[in-house]
Amino acid sequence: MPLVIALHSTAPAVLTGLGWALLAILFGSVVPYGVIWLGVRRGRLTDHHIGVREQRRMPLVYGLLSVLVGLAVLVVAGAPRPLIAMVVVMFAVLLIVTAINQVWKLSAHSAVASGSMSVLIIVFGLALIPSLAIVALVGWSRVRLGDHTVSQVVAGAVAGILIAVPTFVLLA
Template sequence: MSGVFEPEHWMMVLPPYLGWRAAGRGGVWWGLVAAVLAGVVPAVFLALGARRGWWRRGLRVRRERLVAVPGLLLVLAVALGVVHGAGAPREVAALVTAMVAVVVAGAAVTGVWKVSAHAAVSAAAAAALVIACRPRPVGATVLLVAALGAVVVVVAWSRVRLECHTRAQVVVGAVLGLALGGTVFAGLR
């Protein structure tokens, strides 16, 4: 399950959807630009680094993360510059900013402890979707929160089951993503 919900996959799917919700067809194009810059390019960067032996696929070892993160942050800084500087719809720019904030915070924690990026990004994506969709009536909101919450729980469980993280690492990741990602997204949209 964690393979389907890789952090970069969230960033390939959510920006076009949020762009469409915010600005129709033009927003979809901006979402696709954001998806390439904040989803595809980071995935290619990580895959090339693994292929060259700089780190292993999945960055399972904390020291490998410390090697990969500076380059990843540089790639994401370019994505931020484009979506903010070139006029992407607010929701698209807010999503990219929220996810970058989660990656930066996760990178800071990684300096001393390995936190789950899968759980963090999944929780941040769930928060952004709930905030952006604001379903009515209240029952629809409850269903959306329950469905997305279940996805986050399954992703976190899979990371523990695969022995990539401890329970504490996925819980901290999920809380980090929910609190920081949700707050940044809500504040910027």
């Protein structure tokens, strides 16, 4: 998502868009995944899916902190407003999912998929509404893998939309 939004926001300056995207991806994906990878390597986490609820809190908190640092860097450096809005959406979705997952296993995958598709529809128009089928496929896969119930997937998808749409619209 940061790549798509950054490139769209800086068109036709592709290299500029790539630079902003790489910065957002570093703090929004690479660092958080690195924390999880290190946790698995050091034996603190059982797997990269963090299937054990008691192990989730710290990696999620580190992920939130990383996204916040990245957001601050993007704001100070003058990143395009839609990219900043997208990173705020990422932070907000992660924050709500983290909070809910302390007591109930909401599907983060569904929340991210529905939030992402919602932002794409806002940016590129209603012609992308069929892309919401991706959200259904993500949800189906989470249930099929036995990682979530249908209600956890639906709740995640609804949460993603309810968080992403107003946040992006207000900030972009």
